[in-house]
Amino acid sequence: MAAQPRKRIFLPLVLGLLVLIALALMAPGAQWLVWVAVGILAVSLLVTYSELQRHKNTVVPDVVPVPERVRVQPEGPSFQEVLRAIPDPVMIVSGIEPNDIAGRWIVFANTAAVEAFGIAKEGGLLVSSLRYPEVLEAVDEALFGNIERDTVFETSGAQDKFWRAWTSPLPVTEGGLRRLALLVIRDETDIRRIERMRADFLANASHELRTPLASLTGFIETLRGHAKDDLKARDKFLNIMASQADRMGRLIQDLLSLSRIEMNEHVPPSGEADISLCARDVMDSLSILAQEKGVSLSLSGPPPGQYFLTADRDQVLQVVQNLSDNALKYAPAGSTIDIEIFNDCTLEEAFGARDPAAAKLVLLRPDQRGAWYTVVRVTDRGPGIRREFLPRLAERFYRVEGQKSGDRLGTGLGLAIVKHIINRHRGALGVESVAKPSALADKDLLPYGGLDVAPTGPVETYTSFTACFPQPGRYKESPTVGFVNAR
Template identity: 45%
Template sequence: MLIESLRAQRATFMWVCGTAVIVLGSLYLLGEVQLLPALIGIGAFVAVVVGRSVITHYLGREELPDTLKHSGELTNKEFRSVLVKAMTEPCIFVNPEGRVEVANEAARQNFRFRGEMPILSSVVRRPEMLGAVEDALSEKEPQDFAFVERGEYDRTYACVAAPVKTNSGLGVLITMEDLTAVKRAELARADFLANASHELRTPLTSLAGFIETMRGPAKDDREAWDHFLEIMEGQAERMRRLINDLLSLSRIELSEHRRPSTNADLAAVVSEVGAALLPVADGQQVKINITGQANGIEVMGVRDELAQVAQNLIDNAIKYSEPDDVVEVEVLTGLSQDEALEKAGRRMDGAAQFSITNSLGGAATKYAVLRVRDNGPGMDRKYLPRLSERFYRIDPGRGLKKGTGLGLAIVKHIMNRHRGAFLVESELGVGTAFGVLFPLSHEDKELSDLDQLLEERAFRKNVPKEATGS
C-alpha cells in the first residue's frame, strides 16, 4: 500500500540519512575523505530526506497531489465520506468548523435537509445533540445521548457523539440507533399484560367456579354437567379469541411505523373474505352484497393485514344486523383524496361522522376505498371518538355480542401502518358505515415512505426552480 509504506519508511530514512551525514562529517574531519566528495554525499542524503518529508506532508493533508490520486488510495476526507454513507442508521460527520461535512441518506431524511456543508445548528434543532457535540469537543471523549423525534409516530434514538481527529482539527462523528421498535415492544408487552390480566380474569373465574361446582354439589348431576360444559366451552372460546386478538394487535403495533413495501390486491382480498364469512352470515340470516371489482385493485399493503381489516369490518356488520338485513360492501378505486373521503364516510344524510385515523399523504395520490355498511341500530355521535379504544363497549346490549372489543383497534393500527384513513358514520335507527382508504400501489413507487414524500414536497416548495434544475 503506497500511503502506508511511505509513512512507515519516513522515520527509517531520516535515521539512515542522519547517520550517513555524521559518518561522512567525521571521516572528513579525520582526513579520510576529501571535502568535495563529503559535501556531495551530505547533499544527496539531505535531498532524499527533504523529498520524503514533502511527500509525507502531502499525505497528511485532506487532498493529495494528482500524481498520488491516481494510485487508487482514498484521502482522509473521502474515506470519512464512504464510511458515513455506508451506515444504515442515521450518521453525520461534523468538521472542525461546525459544518456537516457528510451525512448519509438516513440522516438527511430524518432531519430533512439538502445541500452541502450546512452549519449543524441550522440543520439539527435537538438541544441534546448540539450539547453532546460541544461536550465531545471540549472533553475529547465520546458522549452518549438520546432523544425522541416527535411526530405522527414518535421515534426514539440512542446516539453517540465521538470526537475524531483530522488534519484540520477535531471533528465529531454522530451515530444514531433507532430504538423505536424496541420501545414499542416494551409498551406492547406492558399493554398486553395489563389488558390480558384484566380481560381474562372474568372467564377464568367463571371456569374455576364451574369446576368447583361440578366436583361438589353437581358431582352426580349429569344434566347440570352438560349445561356447565357448554358454558365452559364458550368461556374457553372467548379466551382463545381474546388471546389471538391481543397477539395480533401487539404485532401490528410493533411494525406500525414501517410502511409496507409489498403490493396486494384489495378487491381479491375482499372477495375471499366475503366468501369465507358467508356461513356466519347465513347463520344469522344476513346477506352480504359485494359491489365493485372482484380483483385487480393493487394497493401498497400486506395481504394478511388487508384481510384482517375486511374480516373485522364485515364480521362486525353481520354481528349488529338483524335477520333478513343486507350488509353492503363496496370496493372503489382510482379516486382522488377528496373523492375517496366522500365515498368512504360522508354519504349518509343526517348521520354523525368521525375520522378515527387519517395518515394520508399528498392530495395528488389516488386511492382505493373499502366501505362496509349495516342496517343495524346505529350509534349516537358521542360514542364515535371512542370506537377504536381497546375493549370499549357502548352499552351492555352491544357488549353481549360475541367479540373481544379489539377488532376496530386492530383496524385503526393497520390503517396507520398503511398510511391510509379510517372513517365511520352512523345514525340511530338507520345503521353504521365504516370506510377505509388505501393508497394505490402505482403511486409514489420511489417514495415508499410517507416521511420521504413529505420531505420532497417541502424541499420543492422552498427551493427556487433554478436550484432544483427544473
C-alpha cells in the same frame, strides 16, 4: 549459517595468496616466480568465481523474506466517501459561540442522515432538521465542553421511531474559533418495539384472561358442589364454560396477531393483493353466519383480477374480515351489510360528507398527501355509535357503553388490529355513524352536526367504517371514480 558459504567462496583466493607469499620468501630473486604467481592467482580467481556462481543459484532455506509494507493507494476512497457509505445517520456539526443557540451548522451529513431527517443541504442549520432538545444539548456539550455522551429521543408521526444519538468532540486547529462535533444516530425502533410488544402482551393477557378464568373456576366449583346432580344446571354451566373457553382461545389468537403486526408495523409491505378478491373470500366465509342471523351481505366494486395493490394479502384480508365481522355482530335481522370498494380516491373523497346528520371521525391519517387510494367501506344498519364514543373505537378492549354485540362476544381487539394493519400500509381509517337519540336531555351530544333540534321522525341509524389503502398509481380506467360518497 550465512558465514560458512562466505568462507567457502573466498578460501581458494586466500590459499593462492598464501602460496605466493611463501614462494616469494623462499626464492626472492627467481624470474620463474612471476609466472608461477600469475598461474596461481588465475586458478584462485577461477575457483572463487565458480563458487560465487554456485552460491548465487542456491536457495537458502533459512532466509525469511521480508514482506512489503502495505500502502494506501492515492486513488482509494476519500474519508467523506467512507462516511457517506455508513448505513447509520452521521453528521459533523460546527459552532462558534456557546450562547448562540441558532449557530449550530451542519458541515457534513451522509446519505442516511439526509434521508432520515430531510436535510436539504450541507451548511444548513442543525435546529432546522433536528428539533429535539436532548440532542441539541448533547451536541453543545460536545462542542463547548469536550464531553462524549449518548442520548435517546423519539420521532412522532404515522410511524413512531426511537433513536439513540452519540456525540463526541472533534479536534480542531489550535487557536481556531470554530469547534466541531461528531453526531452519530442509530435507529432502535425494532428493539423498542420488541420490548413494548412483550410488556403489552403480558399485561393484556394477564388482565383479559383473568375474567374468563375466574368464571370457569366458579362454575367448576359449583358443579363439584350442590349442582353436581342437577342435569339441567350442569348442561347450562357446561355451555357457559365452553363459551368462555372459546373466548379465551380467540383472545389469545388476537393478542398474538396484534403483537406480530406491531413488531413489523414500521416495515412497509412488499407483496401484492387484490382487495376485490379478498372481499369475496370474506363474504364466502361469513355467508353461513349471516344466514343464521337473517342478515344479507352485499358486495359492490370492480371485478377481481383487475387492480392490485402493493400490500400484504393476509393482512388486507384480515382488515375486511374484522370490519365485516364487526358489522355482523351489530346488524339487526332483516338488514343488509354493504361492502363497497372504490378505486382512484383521494382522502377528501374517502372521508367527505355523505350524511350531514352523521358523526364522523378520522381514526388514522397518513403522513403522505396527494396520493391515490383504494377504499373499502363496510356499512351496517345497527344502532349506530354516538359522537362521544368515536375517538376510542380503535383502543384495545374498548367496547361502546350500552351496546351488545349479540350472542358471540368479541375480544375488543378487532378494530385495534385493523388500525395497526392500515398504519403499516400507510393508509387511513375513518368511521361515520348515525345513532338513535337516547333522550332529549342528551341533545348536546346528538350526532347531528349543525342542527339545533334533532329530527322528530324515525332515524335511519347506521355505522360505516372506511379503510384506505394507497395505490401504486392512478387507475385511469377505473369505473367507480366519483361514486365514493354515494349512498
